[in-house]
Amino acid sequence: MSLTLNGVIKRDMENPEGKFPAEFDTYQVVNPGDFIFCMFDVEETPRAVGLSTYYGMITGAYTVLVPFKGNNKTFLYYFYLHLDSHKMMKPLYRGLRNTIPKEHFFSFKTYVxxxxxxxxxxxxxxxxxxxxxxxxxxxxxxxxxxxxxxxxxxxxxxxKGLDPDVSMCDSGVEWIGEVPRHWGIKRFKYLFSQSNLPTRPDDGMVTSYRDGQVTLRSKRRLTGYTEAILEQGYQGIRKGQLVLNSMDAFEGAIGVSDSDGKCTPEYVICDPMLDDLLPEYFAFLLREMALSKYIQVICNAVRQRAVRIRFNNLKKRFLIVPPIKEQKAIVxxxxxxxxxxxxxxxxxxxxxxxxxxxxxxxxxxxxxxxxxxxxxxxxxxxx
Incomplete structure (x- = not known):
């Protein structure tokens, strides 16, 4: 079992998520009606108290307690849930990890x-x-x-564009299907080239997010890095460039930069080769490729569930190309x-x-x- 924001839940052993130990020798038995407390990192833990409704087991890192008879366990659960929600047991914390020693917890008086x-x-x-x-x-x-x-x-x-009455034809692109007949189809390498700009001394750090946003990262997140580490292998990025995060592209980390700056080598930065290409349209199109799982098919490596995509993975792929006027209207x-x-x-x-x-x-x-x-x-x- 696990203690989560939704209380005590059963882990799915058939389709496990997260880490599982090789052995369960250090786990402890939990019965229905038992309380499960997290007594460490209490301040940072979203939920530090749970009431089990299952027979099961949980890691020995948690504290399992049994309420005495003569008390309503559900009332006690709501009481401690109230304390936990407002982090009202701070006076009991000890050490850097905000741990509550058992003797301090047992000395805590509860009105009943x-x-x-x-x-x-x-x-x-x-x-x-x-x-x-x-x-x-x-x-x-x-x-x-x-x-x-x-x-x-x-x-x-x-x-499909914005005109519901437009004549359609088969695009020949597996994941897309039919498209407006007057749209073009070209390989990615004839649409975009890979950028290779140097960094500049005053460049801020640019990062991407899975909602397609590509923007300057907060300065505070650079704390702890030396300038040498930041510059090693980093590349310049300019406002308006098409950007793909090589590891998180398949989850939607594809967009157009709204800032000048620099980024890690894990980003694929692209410049349009033609005047009638709108990067924002192709960012939406590529995100659809990603969210349709098509990008996973064209990538050749998987690491920690994150697909790495490089320019070479994209350059031979066909993309649909609406007229520039329609690209702007669609965006x-x-x-x-x-x-x-x-x-x-x-x-x-x-x-x-x-x-x-x-x-x-x-x-x-x-x-x-x-x-x-x-x-x-x-x-x-x-x-």
């Missing part, structure tokens, strides 16, 4: 309502948080659908529609964040008695 109130509060929070989680899941699904819509919009625009259409979709995604993300904040506040208020939970204490009051 009567068992019937614990149960009522736990049931109340189970009901309310389930509804909140359901609302979050719906919005996450909406975000996924918006991203898919954006991807389809880009794919249709760069491969403008994609950018305009992407802004609208990205705005809709941002709104959904903000709503998710507010729901999560409300959930944390609700848990905090319920387990600390700041709100009256229906049914809590009523039996005692009658008695």
């Amino acid at each position: 309502p009567p068992l019937d109130e614990q149960t009522t509060i736990a049931n109340f929070l189970d009901c309310k948080t389930a509804k909140i989680d359901q609302a979050v899941a719906i919005k996450e699904k909406q975000i996924q659908l918006l991203k898919e819509r954006k991807q389809i919009l880009i794919q249709d625009a760069v491969t 403008s259409h994609i950018q305009t529609q992407s802004v609208k979709i990205d705005k809709a995604i941002t709104i959904q993300e903000q709503m998710i964040e507010k729901l999560k904040e409300y959930k944390a506040t609700l848990i905090n208020s319920a387990v600390t008695g700041k709100i009256k939970v229906p049914g809590a204490g009523e039996q005692r009051a009658v008695a």
Whole structure:
């Protein structure tokens, strides 16, 4: 099992992700109802407490604790989840790794309502948080659908154009299929040449991201590197050049630089050889090749799940070439529609964040008695 942001989950042994040990001798048994605490790197750990609903095992690095009888384990879970969400156990941290020694954790005093109130509060929070989680899941699904819509919009625009009534023909390019009949088809080497510019003393570091952004990297991320290391093998990059990250291109790290600067040899930098080529259009087209997994097919090396693509991998490949007027129209259409979709995604993300904040506040208020939970204490009051 693993302790994650979603609580305690079962690892998939058939399709494992992440590292697995050769042997499990140091693992410890976990039963349903056991608590799993992460007592090290607490400040940096997204979730330091979990309540298991499974029989299983977990690495010995975690602390597994069993609640005493006479306490509602779900109430205790919400209580410690509240403490963890606000990192309220800082006074217990020791050492550079923010470790909580067991003796300090066991000396930490926890207030406990009567068992019937614990149960009522736990049931109340189970009901309310389930509804909140359901609302979050719906919005996450909406975000996924918006991203898919954006991807389809880009794919249709760069491969079919903007005129739905245009005459089509087979492109002869396997991953594309039919394209407008009047579009051209040329090998990459007749469209772009590989840039080989020297670096300049005042060049900043340019980096790419998997959303296609290629821009100056923050200066603080250069801390610890000497100038000699930075310059060794580095190449100059100029605003407006087509850029592919050789290792992350297959995940979308392809774009047009918005800055002058320098970058590592792991970048493929290209200049258009013709006047009627718009780098932004071909960046969108190549990203579609990448996200359609076609780039993986044309690459000859894989390292740590990252495909390395070089100029030689691309130069013999055919690309479709719309007239320059259509290239500009397609790029403008994609950018305009992407802004609208990205705005809709941002709104959904903000709503998710507010729901999560409300959930944390609700848990905090319920387990600390700041709100009256229906049914809590009523039996005692009658008695």
